Amino acid sequence: MGSILVVAEIQKGKVREASYELVSFARKIGAATGREVKSLVMGQGAQAHAEEMAKKGGGEVFLADDAALADYNLDAAFAAVKAAIAAASADVVLLSNTPTGWDLAPRLGAALDAAFVPDCFNVEVEGGELVFFRRFFNGKLDSRLRPTALPIVATMQPGATAAFEGTADGKVTALAVSVGACGTRFVEMKVAEARGVDLTKADIIVSGGRSLGGAEKFQEVIQPLADALGGAMGASRPVVDAGWLPHEHQVGSSGQIVAPKLYVACGISGAIQHLVGMKASNFIIAINKDADAPIFEVANLGVVGDLFEVVPKLTAAVKTAKG
Amino acid sequence: MKIMVCIKQVPHQDARLDINGAGTWIAEDNIKFEINQYDQHALEAALALKDKDAGTEVVVVSIGPERVTQSLRTALGMGADRAVHVKDAAADGSDALGTAKILAAIGKAEMPDMVFAGFMADDGNFAAVGPMLATLMGIPHTTTAVRFTKENGKVLVERELEGGALQVVELTAPCLVTTQTGMNQVRYASLKGIMAAKKKPIDVKSVADLGLAGQVGEAAAKVKLEKLYTPAKGQGAEMLSGSVDEVVGKLVGKIKELGLL
Numbered sequence: 339m340g341s342i343l344v345v346a347e348i349q350k351g352k353v354r355e356a357s358y359e360l361v362s363f364a365r366k367i368g369a370a371t372g373r374e375v376k377s378l379v380m381g382q383g384a385q386a387h388a389e390e391m392a393k394k395g396g397g398e399v400f401l402a403d404d405a406a407l408a409d410y411n412l413d414a415a416f417a418a419v420k421a422a423i424a425a426a427s428a429d430v431v432l433l434s435n436t437p438t439g440w441d442l443a444p445r446l447g448a449a450l451d452a453a454f455v456p457d458c459f460n461v462e463v464e465g466g467e468l469v470f471f472r473r474f475f476n477g478k479l480d481s482r483l484r485p486t487a488l489p490i491v492a493t494m495q496p497g498a499t500a501a502f503e504g505t506a507d508g509k510v511t512a513l514a515v516s517v518g519a520c521g522t523r524f525v526e527m528k529v530a531e532a533r534g535v536d537l538t539k540a541d542i543i544v545s546g547g548r549s550l551g552g553a554e555k556f557q558e559v560i561q562p563l564a565d566a567l568g569g570a571m572g573a574s575r576p577v578v579d580a581g582w583l584p585h586e587h588q589v590g591s592s593g594q595i596v597a598p599k600l601y602v603a604c605g606i607s608g609a610i611q612h613l614v615g616m617k618a619s620n621f622i623i624a625i626n627k628d629a630d631a632p633i634f635e636v637a638n639l640g641v642v643g644d645l646f647e648v649v650p651k652l653t654a655a656v657k658t659a660k661g
Numbered sequence: 662m663k664i665m666v667c668i669k670q671v672p673h674q675d676a677r678l679d680i681n682g683a684g685t686w687i688a689e690d691n692i693k694f695e696i697n698q699y700d701q702h703a704l705e706a707a708l709a710l711k712d713k714d715a716g717t718e719v720v721v722v723s724i725g726p727e728r729v730t731q732s733l734r735t736a737l738g739m740g741a742d743r744a745v746h747v748k749d750a751a752a753d754g755s756d757a758l759g760t761a762k763i764l765a766a767i768g769k770a771e772m773p774d775m776v777f778a779g780f781m782a783d784d785g786n787f788a789a790v791g792p793m794l795a796t797l798m799g800i801p802h803t804t805t806a807v808r809f810t811k812e813n814g815k816v817l818v819e820r821e822l823e824g825g826a827l828q829v830v831e832l833t834a835p836c837l838v839t840t841q842t843g844m845n846q847v848r849y850a851s852l853k854g855i856m857a858a859k860k861k862p863i864d865v866k867s868v869a870d871l872g873l874a875g876q877v878g879e880a881a882a883k884v885k886l887e888k889l890y891t892p893a894k895g896q897g898a899e900m901l902s903g904s905v906d907e908v909v910g911k912l913v914g915k916i917k918e919l920g921l922l
Contacts, residue, residue: 410828412801437822441804444789447758448796453883454757456787473892474785478678479687480892487883521801521836525829528819542921548674567921579843585825592821592841600921621919623912624898632892639915640898641908651909659913659922 340429340488342367344377345419346391346399347438353379353387356434356494358501361395363461363494364432365502370463373430376400378422378513380415382408385510392508400425400513406520409527413520415442420449421515428489430468435493443493453485459498476609477632497614535570535586537594542569545589545616546577547606549627549645553582559649560604566656572596574612590615604645608633625649662717664707665773666741667764667794668700670725670732671784684888696732699779701847702840706777706809708740709845718742722767724752724760730863737858738850744863745771751868754879757785761793766871768798775816776837780805788839795837802837803830807844 342364346357357377364375377396379388381403388401402418419442423431431446433439435457447454460471470483470492537543544564546556556571564571571587578588589596591614601619606612608624608631616622617636624637625645634640641648672678673693681688696704704721711717721736723729724747733744745767752763768776776798778791788804795802807827808819816832821841832838850858868874875881901908916922 412803437805437820437828440788441792441802441820444757444792445796445802447789448761448793451758451883454787454789454793455884456789469887472786474889475672475678475687476783476786477892479680479889481886481890482888484885484887485883486885521833522803523831525817525831528827528829529825567916575842581846591823593825595824600916600919621915622898623915629900630891634898634900635892637898639912640900641912642900643905643908647905648909651905652912655909655913656916656922659917 339372341374341376341426342430342432343423343426343428344375344396345422345431345433346377346379346387346396347434347436348379348381348384348387353391354434354436355501356436356496357391358394358503359496359499360432360434360494361502362499365395367430367461367463367468371466376426376428378402378419380407380418388510392510393505395502395504395506395508397506397508398426399508399510401510402513402515404515404517406517407515409524410438411520411524412441412445412522414515414517416445416449417517418513418515419446421513423450423489425511425513431489431491433491433493435495439493443491447491450489450491452489452491453487454491455483455485456493457495458492459495461492461494473610477613478630537570537572537587537589537596540570540596540598542567542600542602543572543589543596543598544569544602544604545572545574545606546604547574548576548580549605550577550582556582559646563602563649563653563656566653566660567600569598569600574606574609603633603637604649606633607631608636662710662714662775663771663773664710664717664719664775664777665768665771666700666704666707666719666721666736667776667778667790668704668721668723668732668736669697669779669782670694670723670729671697671782674698674783680889680891684890685886686889694728694732696735697779697782698842699781699783699840702842702844703777703779704736704739704741705845705847706806706838706840707775708848710775710811711740720745720771720773722764723747724763733863734858735850737861738855739848740854741861743861746863746865747868747871748865749867751874751878754882755877756882756884757787757789758793759877759882760790761797762873762877763868763871764790764794765797766873767866768794774835775811776800776835778837778839780839780841791837791839798837800835800837801832802839803832804839805841806838807841809838809844
């Protein structure tokens with residue numbers, strides 16, 4: 339029996355919350371299959387992170403500490419994970435479905451000729467075998483997937499389970515990594531330009547989706563409701579991709595993560611990446627033609643209808659109510 | 662320069678998704694298909710390079726049944742030079758790695774200077790085939806590109822991370838880049854382009870042609886899709902019924918109750 343290797347990530351000077359969520363999943367698999375949980379921490383000057391990981395359920399933590407790992411580099415990270423898999427005799431490898439995970443995990447999957455299951459929200463053990471659960475069609479359908487061979491490389495959706503919070507004494511083991519010639523080189527990080535609109539500070543956000551059909555419809559339908567409510571205008575990714583609104587209006591994992599008092603989603607079906615950005619809102623109203631749209635799963639109040647009919651009437655009613 | 666672009670034909674974004682009888686995929690009868698959104702941006706990135714250097718050859722590659730021909734014709738109409746279509750039931754049911762193996766066999770034969778693929782497909786959302794293909798071809802890759810430049814064999818990519826952050830990565834060509842939506846404005850096929858596309862070659866291959874008999878397809882897949890199903894309904898929203906005026910009245914009442922009016 340091999341072990342389970344958790345590939346931890348350091349972000350903004352600490353171990354990501356998602357890495358401890360991986361520990362939760364790993365310990366669940368470990369308890370049901372008899373596999374030991376081990377972890378990898380990679381970076382430069384990352385001793386303290388490895389020690390924290392060892393105290394918080396990561397088991398034996400392999401520490402790959404190297405200047406080549408200071409910033410994310412595909413080749414260096416790949417070399418570190420391969421070395422850790424060998425040192426841990428791992429046959430199940432867990433990463434988070436983050437920019438690092440989606441860049442690195444499939445490369446590992448192919449190099450190891452592994453069973454690869456990305457972006458899962460759950461894993462169960464059935465008769466000693468792992469079964470993974472993940473969404474298809476941008477969240478519209480769910481699936482169960484069974485790896486039929488080892489090793490397994492899986493990535494788990496951040497936030498899909500609670501982070502492991504217990505204490506369990508592990509240990510830190512230094513791991514030598516030889517990084518050869520790299521085909522990729524980290525150049526720099528950039529942050530998005532200064533924003534004209536800061537959605538994270540808005541109490542009320544009225545958002546529109548692809549079904550609005552054009553930039554002018556945002557001005558005709560969405561902006562008036564936002565104005566009437568004294569809120570800001572948001573949008574889903576396809577709207578920004580199409581150039582109807584600038585990037586600062588985008589709500590979602592690649593845009594703004596918001597939690598206003600009221601979020602009104604108009605013609606937004608609710609792709610996962612959008613839901614991640616707004617599901618923490620205090621109250622959510624969704625207006626959509628499709629009664630099966632995933633947005634209704636996270637909304638508090640739902641209206642199945644034509645937004646072009648409902649939203650202007652709502653705008654008028656809000657104005658009347660305000661007097 | 663030769664550029665390989667991997668495209669997948671997927672159900673149209675607005676297609677109705679009913680589960681098939683076996684519960685393992687959607688019912689594909691009577692739905693429309695399109696080129697995966699992310700792949701359209703991959704194709705556009707390649708065509709933009711061809712715009713700058715007319716000597717560039719753009720080869721589009723796809724796997725799937727006869728209906729995929731239409732997507733390949735669209736890509737040729739947009740400006741790709743030729744297509745390779747792996748049309749073989751033996752490829753059906755491949756997992757991401759099996760798909761990557763098929764594409765890698767073509768990649769190794771074509772020896773492109775650059776490979777583009779969409780970050781993920783709108784059906785499975787695996788985001789796996791691009792990086793796997795790069796691995797099997799032995800070339801570097803990066804993912805979620807929103808900006809791309811290529812000069813003197815050096816490729817510079819801005820990849821999109823979370824919350825608006827970008828990471829700038831330099832790659833040594835040949836390499837593979839997966840494209841994020843919004844990376845570029847995808848062109849339409851012109852009438853002239855569509856006419857010209859009719860004469861452009863689509864090379865049809867079988868799995869055996871690629872030397873992969875028995876290595877791909879459902880039997881060789883290491884991941885089995887056991888069940889596809891409609892997500893369990895959680896508590897979900899309280900759905901308002903009635904006329905539009907009644908519904909609007911209830912909404913305003915709720916917004917007042919929240920103390921926001």
